[in-house]
Amino acid sequence: MFSVFRLNKSQQLIRYLTTMSGIQLNTILSQFKEYAPLYLADQSWDNVGVLVEPSENNPIIEKILFTNDLTEPVLDEAIERQAQLIISYHPPIFSPLKRLTQSNWKERIILKCIKHGITVYSPHTSWDAVDNGVNQWLISAFGTNEQDYTSRPIEQVKENDTPSKSQHLLTVTLPKEQNINLIKDIKDATVINEISCTTSNGPAIQVSISCSSRAVSSIMDLYRNEDNILKTIQIVDVQKPLDSRQGYGRLIQLKESRTIREAIENVKTLTETSYSFLLL
Template structure:
């Protein structure tokens, strides 16, 4: 199977347009010589030990949830560990793809998987994702005759789109959309027609929300559980022996959890919009963020950053394998683990 075919399937499962604007997602390393994709390795982080595993398995594609190349680079040298990994991938003719926040945002993605660990409930998105594409503007104006309309449209023909015409008693009403980049050209052209420019209006169009997609999740549980039970449920869900717990003011291990909010990884900024919550469940928070939550009476459960994400790899492996030929092996890294351990 060709790399471009696999990438197309990956982007169908989780459109890159769902990723945050600051993120670096998609195909990050592409071999110069095309090679068939026979073995794919899924990992949360691409580290030296994971790269050694990929080389041993003769992988053709590494899907690294966190992008190993994030900030702009000016050179490829051995002293930087991330650049060193990119060089090894190029030399081994391995491709690297990173989905990161597109997996967080998508319906049925990392955050839906994470909140499912506490049981069923009414789940809503905390930070709503919007449809992709560049910002657009709607321009409307009125012309007096078909002849004037034809003249204007001929001038705009090279760049106008989705023009809609509607006849009125006073003339012909014209409405069409354009991108922000094309707007200056449109306006300059239209203002060249004195009569037309008097009726010109410009409206900035908002992007439509994508139901079920976005960052963070909140759930009103169908069956409330105690804090102690919530902790045990999340240990099982995340396959961890230990979690960090900060009881909210007035809360005990026997307090009931009715409403829970989650955000995989470092998601405190997403959860800041919330008022009173029973429990927050996420990878990591700063010391002062935990203090703020606890003071509001909110109990905080922390698993450390990548532990809140890694379990989704097995879920995604099943989804991806169903879309690929049986000859393509999709593996989850056995060397990948959170760098922090309880000792």
């Protein structure tokens, strides 16, 4: 039987997992990444994904423990309940570790997870940024989007898969007799357009290529000794568009105004919190 001991607010995803019995680790991780791709996390400082991997390849997971922070008491509970996977919202490994010793509690946690074969996965800001994620849940304290308020991310993230996974657009003008297949054979280089043209040297073809940084280097190497071709090469960095639905934080505009105390009570009700601090 598949068991979950602690839920965070991503209820829809968790309910999907609890209906199944015994799932391979990679299948579970794929579902989490489908819900909130890791590219949504703030790559400049955050540390997300699998942080502790088991020695067994793709084990069957029957019990998961969800927690906001992976402390020693939480880990002891996971071991007691025989959980094979811990989803820790905040990453237990944040700064680079120079050693793993028993003198530091954070290092002890990692050592104990390895000893007991427990996988640790942290989603952190990817769950903040995703549409219908943690931020969206928090602002639901004020009602229904579009009906009671309008919202937008404070800082939008770039879409990962558009216009392509490649990072550059390269154009090159080749003599008509040149073999374009040499370019097509390069890994991560996709010819997206071929236009016949005429240069001072005669009939030619202008080729547009979507390619990775490594592929750019390979194309340059192809024509290293052909200056008449090298000087025609132009490279444009592809900028991916912003995703208006996903990003860090949420700025909302209420349809009806509320006092600060009313707003606090709304949040307390949502989070089932019985106390608050109000600074005026």
